[in-house]
Amino acid sequence: MAEPRSLLRLRPEGLWCPEGDFYIDPIRPVPRALITHGHSDHARSGHGSVLATRETLDIMAIRYGGSFAGSTEEARLGEARTIGGVTVTFHPAGHVLGSAQIAIEKHGARIVASGDYKRERDPTCAPFEVVPCDIFITEATFGLPVFCHPPAAEEIRRLLDSMRQFPERTHIVGAYALGKAQRLIALAREAGYTETIYLHGALIRLCDYYRSRGIDLGPLEPATSENAPPAGALVIAPPSAVDDRWSRRFADPLASFASGWMRIRQRAKQRGVELPLIISDHSDWNDLTATIRETGAEEVWVTHGREEALVRWCELNGIRARPLHLAGYEDEAE
Ligand SMILES: [Zn+2]
Numbered sequence: 449m450a451e452p453r454s455l456l457r458l459r460p461e462g463l464w465c466p467e468g469d470f471y472i473d474p475i476r477p478v479p480r481a482l483i484t485h486g487h488s489d490h491a492r493s494g495h496g497s498v499l500a501t502r503e504t505l506d507i508m509a510i511r512y513g514g515s516f517a518g519s520t521e522e523a524r525l526g527e528a529r530t531i532g533g534v535t536v537t538f539h540p541a542g543h544v545l546g547s548a549q550i551a552i553e554k555h556g557a558r559i560v561a562s563g564d565y566k567r568e569r570d571p572t573c574a575p576f577e578v579v580p581c582d583i584f585i586t587e588a589t590f591g592l593p594v595f596c597h598p599p600a601a602e603e604i605r606r607l608l609d610s611m612r613q614f615p616e617r618t619h620i621v622g623a624y625a626l627g628k629a630q631r632l633i634a635l636a637r638e639a640g641y642t643e644t645i646y647l648h649g650a651l652i653r654l655c656d657y658y659r660s661r662g663i664d665l666g667p668l669e670p671a672t673s674e675n676a677p678p679a680g681a682l683v684i685a686p687p688s689a690v691d692d693r694w695s696r697r698f699a700d701p702l703a704s705f706a707s708g709w710m711r712i713r714q715r716a717k718q719r720g721v722e723l724p725l726i727i728s729d730h731s732d733w734n735d736l737t738a739t740i741r742e743t744g745a746e747e748v749w750v751t752h753g754r755e756e757a758l759v760r761w762c763e764l765n766g767i768r769a770r771p772l773h774l775a776g777y778e779d780e781a782e
Contacts, residue, residue, distance in 0.1 A: 452557040452582035452747070455534065458772060463561060463585070465552055468531035470499075472550055472561045475775065482523075482536065484563025485547035486511070486626055499523050501538060503546025503661065507626065510653055523548070525574070541565040542576030543729050544627030545658055551579050559583040560743065566728065567735040568600060571634040572627070572663050576739075584745035585772070588753030589730040590708050597708060597732040603725040604635045607682075607704065610723055615680045618698040619723070622687035622705040625651050627729050629684050630658045632706050633665045635727075636682070646671035648685035648694070673697065691720050708732070737761055 456463050462474035470480040477494035484490055484500075486507030491500070493512040497519045498505065508516050523529075523538040525548065530536075538548040541563050549562040560581040567576050590597075611619050623629040629651045636645065644667040647655060652670060659665055669675060671683050679699035687705055695701050705721045708728030716724035731739060736758060740748055747768040750758045755771035762769030 450555040450557040452559050455552050455554060455557065455559045455583075456561070456585075458774070462774065463772075465532075465534060467533040467554065468536065468552070470531060473563065481517075482550055483508070484541065484550060484561065485544055487544070487564065490563060493517065497521065499536075501525065501546040501548050504548070506657060507546060507654070510657060539577045539579050540574035542567065542570060542573060545573045545630070545661060545663070547573060549577075549579060551581065557582055559585065560745075561585045562587065562739075564589070564730055565739070566731050567739065568597065570631055570729070571638060572630045572658060578739070578742045580744050582745060583747045583749060584740060584743045585749045585751060586736060586740060586758070587730065588736065588750050588755050588758045590728065590732050591736055591750070591754035591758040593733045593757070595708065595711055595732045596734060597711070597726055597728050600631070600635055600727045601639065603706070603727050604632070604639050607723065607725060608636070608639055608641060610702070610704075611680065611682065614702060617700045617702045618677060618679060618681055618683055619702050619704055620683045620685055620690050620695050620698065621725070622690040622703070622707075622721075623651075623684050625654050625686055628706055628727070630655060630663065630665060631729065632684060632727065633668070634663065637664065637666045641682070642666060643682065644669050646675075646677040646681055646683040648683070648689050650686050650689070651684060671698075687719075740767065741765075 461476045463472045471478045472482050473490040479496035481495040482499045486504045491508050493516040495517045498517040499521045502522050505520050528535050528537045535553040537551045541547040541549045543564040551560045558581040560579050564587050623632050690703050704723035706725040706727040709715050710724035710726045748762050749772050751772045751774045759769040
């Protein structure tokens with residue numbers, strides 16, 4: 449068996465596989481990059497070549513233009529390929545459309561870089577798949593026991609209840625453009641909301657893309673001055689637009705925000721959020737620790753977020769762990 453630790457090393461550009469000479473989610477331009485998902489801190493433009501799922505490649509092209517990399521190659525989920533001396537396989541991560549974990553294997557030793565992931569059901573992307581491994585690289589965005597996300601369907605129920613309670617107020621929900629906005633819309637549809645949902649301009653292209661991939665978002669329209677939503681409508685906007693001039697044009701706006709950070713009341717208060725919705729595309733503490741156990745990994749590397757608490761938890765549970773302190777990751781999706 450190969451030594452799993454030798455499969456990936458830390459360089460200033462990011463995690464590097466010496467045998468395959470590629471990087472995973474590098475933060476600087478590199479000759480060869482494997483990308484887990486389309487969020488801008490993981491998927492940057494300017495690499496020589498990019499290997500990623502079809503959806504991640506499409507999302508990068510939408511955001512950066514068609515020439516975001518010298519060349520691109522599609523990775524199909526579950527399909528193994530050899531790069532240099534290692535075998536590489538992409539597996540679904542359940543984070544946003546196209547998101548994947550990347551498994552690297554050699555002589556029976558396997559390391560999995562999970563990127564960002566969640567375990568909660570999401571109608572807009574393929575569910576997370578547990579990949580048994582020797583070393584599991586996990587995010588820790590919500591890596592503290594205080595972070596315990598309620599079921600998203602419950603939070604959507606609260607939104608729809610508020611809309612019934614205040615039928616004359618325009619509910620403006622802040623949600624990030626890739627993943628969160630579409631999930632919010634899909635969950636509202638599942639909960640029986642059939643009215644037109646209005647979108648800030650910054651969300652339209654990605655919503656169109658999700659629809660082109662067969663995800664049903666129901667009737668959507670842009671929210672513009674010419675196409676003003678009626679009083680009581682549901683409007684989805686990037687978080688920065690919720691409390692600025694853009695939102696003041698609507699009838700009696702009610703500011704809402706869908707984020708895992710809404711678990712912290714003070715954050716909601718600071719942002720002037722009247723209706724905080726705890727909806728996250730990241731794992732909460734219980735799902736992080738459960739996932740680590742399920743992979744059977746004997747060693748865990750912890751990236752971006754609250755690394756120390758999760759490292760400590762691993763050690764208390766007899767799992768070797770270390771923080772990676774990777775610079776440059778700050779998930780736009782939360
Ligand atoms: Zn992400």
